[in-house]
Amino acid sequence: MTTIEAQLRDALTTLNPSQLNITDDSAEHAGHAGNTGGSHFTITIVSDIFEGLSLIKRHRLVNNAAADLLRQDIHALSIKAKTTSEYESNLS
Amino acid sequence: MDVMDRIKQAVEANNIILFMKGTPDFPQCGFSSRSSAALTECGVEFAYINVLAEPEVRENLHRYADWPTFPQLYIEGELVGGCDIVMELYETGELKKMVETAGK
Numbered sequence: 318m319t320t321i322e323a324q325l326r327d328a329l330t331t332l333n334p335s336q337l338n339i340t341d342d343s344a345e346h347a348g349h350a351g352n353t354g355g356s357h358f359t360i361t362i363v364s365d366i367f368e369g370l371s372l373i374k375r376h377r378l379v380n381n382a383a384a385d386l387l388r389q390d391i392h393a394l395s396i397k398a399k400t401t402s403e404y405e406s407n408l409s
Numbered sequence: 410m411d412v413m414d415r416i417k418q419a420v421e422a423n424n425i426i427l428f429m430k431g432t433p434d435f436p437q438c439g440f441s442s443r444s445s446a447a448l449t450e451c452g453v454e455f456a457y458i459n460v461l462a463e464p465e466v467r468e469n470l471h472r473y474a475d476w477p478t479f480p481q482l483y484i485e486g487e488l489v490g491g492c493d494i495v496m497e498l499y500e501t502g503e504l505k506k507m508v509e510t511a512g513k
Contacts, residue, residue: 372494380477387477393440396493 321356321390328383329362335401336363342395355392362396363404372398412465416473420483423456424511428470429480430461437461440492441480447499448482453508484511 322339329337343356360379367375375398380387383394399407410418419426425448431437433445448455460467460479471477474488482489484507489495498504 372497373488373490376490376494377475393478397497 334362334364357393359395363399367400412469425455427457444480444492444495451505451508
């Protein structure tokens with residue numbers, strides 16, 4: 318686990334996730350236009366804090382929680398933000 | 410015109426507008442590419458601004474709706490979201506409904 322990934326995981330605990338998967342896919346994006354060298358991560362976060370919120374509000378919560386990292390170390394964050402019931406109905 | 414006014418005018422003058430890197434025909438970023446392709450798949454006309462060709466817009470768009478990244482999709486003046494949200498809405502069929510309503 319990279320340090321940035323650990324910091325990201327730490328930052329997102331404020332959203333009280335029941336599930337949090339983080340994938341570092343920086344290698345896929347190396348050198349493309351606009352990449353200033355930061356890391357790319359894909360996360361799936363499951364938390365009941367998202368209940369009743371639009372996707373944009375959920376993503377804002379995640380972006381806000383990770384704001385310090387997004388300013389410098391993280392170039393892009395792909396987010397899937399689910400409530401527990403959405404996550405479970407997806408599994409079945 | 411001030412850049413924030415230009416952004417506001419573009420968002421308000423177009424029912425559906427995507428701020429993206431590159432153009433729908435020649436996208437310059439995977440996220441912009443996927444988002445514009447999803448809109449095209451929905452079969453609607455949409456406006457776009459290539460932020461790579463408009464450095465001032467690129468520098469300042471994040472202040473308009475307090476959203477840090479590109480692309481950004483606005484429907485009827487409201488920020489819908491970036492690539493992940495556009496793709497999630499596309500996959501559930503919600504995006505098609507939204508753009509069809511906005512096109513009327």
